[in-house]
Amino acid sequence: MRHSELARWLQETDETALRELWRRADAVRAAHVGDAVQLRGLVEPSNHCRRMCAYCGLRAENRDLPRYRMSQDEVLACAQQATQLGCGTIVLQTGEDPGIKPRWMAELIQRIKDETNLAVTLSLGEREDDELALWREAGADRYLLRFESSNRELFERIHPSLPGRRSDRIAILRKLRELGYETGSGVMIGIPGQSYDDLAMDIELLRELDLDMIGVGPYIPHPDTPLGRGESSAPRTDGNQVPNDVVTTRKVVALARLLCPLTNIPATTALGTLDREGGYELGLRCGANVIMPDLTPAPYRQMYEIYPGKTLIFDDPQARCATIKRRIRDMGRTLGTGRGDSPNWLRRNASPPVARSGRKTA
Ligand code: 5AD
Numbered sequence: 001m002r003h004s005e006l007a008r009w010l011q012e013t014d015e016t017a018l019r020e021l022w023r024r025a026d027a028v029r030a031a032h033v034g035d036a037v038q039l040r041g042l043v044e045p046s047n048h049c050r051r052m053c054a055y056c057g058l059r060a061e062n063r064d065l066p067r068y069r070m071s072q073d074e075v076l077a078c079a080q081q082a083t084q085l086g087c088g089t090i091v092l093q094t095g096e097d098p099g100i101k102p103r104w105m106a107e108l109i110q111r112i113k114d115e116t117n118l119a120v121t122l123s124l125g126e127r128e129d130d131e132l133a134l135w136r137e138a139g140a141d142r143y144l145l146r147f148e149s150s151n152r153e154l155f156e157r158i159h160p161s162l163p164g165r166r167s168d169r170i171a172i173l174r175k176l177r178e179l180g181y182e183t184g185s186g187v188m189i190g191i192p193g194q195s196y197d198d199l200a201m202d203i204e205l206l207r208e209l210d211l212d213m214i215g216v217g218p219y220i221p222h223p224d225t226p227l228g229r230g231e232s233s234a235p236r237t238d239g240n241q242v243p244n245d246v247v248t249t250r251k252v253v254a255l256a257r258l259l260c261p262l263t264n265i266p267a268t269t270a271l272g273t274l275d276r277e278g279g280y281e282l283g284l285r286c287g288a289n290v291i292m293p294d295l296t297p298a299p300y301r302q303m304y305e306i307y308p309g310k311t312l313i314f315d316d317p318q319a320r321c322a323t324i325k326r327r328i329r330d331m332g333r334t335l336g337t338g339r340g341d342s343p344n345w346l347r348r349n350a351s352p353p354v355a356r357s358g359r360k361t362a
Helices: 003-010 015-033 072-084 102-115 129-138 152-158 169-178 196-208 246-259 269-274 279-284 317-330 343-349
Strands: 036-046 089-094 119-123 142-144 182-185
Touching: 003 196, 003 246, 015 246, 036 072, 036 317, 072 089, 072 102, 089 142, 102 119, 102 129, 129 169, 169 182, 196 246, 246 269, 246 279, 269 279, 279 317
Parallel strands: 036 089, 089 119, 119 142, 142 182
Antiparallel strands: none
16 A cells, blocks of 8 residues: 555545445454454553653653552562453553663563563663663563654654653664564554654554554643643644544554554554543454553552543453453454464564475575
8 A cells, every 4th residue: 555545544534435444454354363352461560751752641740740660569460460360461561760670670571471471561661772682581572662653853842852862763663673572663643743644654664664563542632741731743734634533543553454464453542542432342343453451550550641531540450351351252352362472473483484395495
């Protein structure tokens, strides 16, 4: 699919055409990754962050937010619970927190690997190459780092670099791959200032990076951030502003599925937040095959507020998981078992096929 066709799909409003897009993406999903929906238990061990992202409620300048770091034992308890609830993977997501020391994280990863059968996914922000290597050696399987937008100018407006160091998430993604991680990335949809052309380029970059996981969700304004207050980046007024809505998010999920058939794609929490009753289903019906239930325990869960409405104060991980499982079964889909490794990663890392002559082909 060419750039112009992607850009055209992103602006499509015809219901019949869109139903056809959902149908095609759903068929490609079924054929390449199957009917099972993989559950990943999301745990957020720290909400400290040194960055100043204009969109995110965890930004360093947000001094009203109480900060926490969980102990290894607390995270381990979540890992045990993830297993009990039927998750094959634990995702450890934090702000970019220099207080998380490389050795501490390596030890935590090792303990999870020793005490459970879970795959370990990290999402800890932009970290040093030697840290990423250490965690991989400790047993981490996967790493998530969204590039947020392929438009460098827009990215810099909403994601200031640390002093003296140019933020280069594409370079980090390449490094992660070289280290043998299953690698995931993605973007936010409907960032003020983001054009349809930008978003089409994002999708092309997702394909070019040959990712194992792709996570995309709508931008949700947070009132305690510059972007949420209408600063940093203004919406476009030329008719090309991408809306931060459910239907545009579904288009990106569907196009990502068509372009990257073997990738694991979640129906993201942000989509589930925009439409509480049916958001997950809408993602799962147009290409997604993963859900990441939040298992972070109270009172920490409420403090991991990257955008408003992310957590319902009164639900607990167990109830949340039970609801998600019921919703998956009600759709006629099955629950994934095992780690749910990315078929794309497995393909890349399979030993080369043996040629008829008995020699290995490249
Ligand atoms: N709205 C939607 N998504 C957000 N993220 C951060 N802040 C917001 C927001 N206000 C997303 C970013 C980040 C991921 C962990 O959460 O894309 O990579």
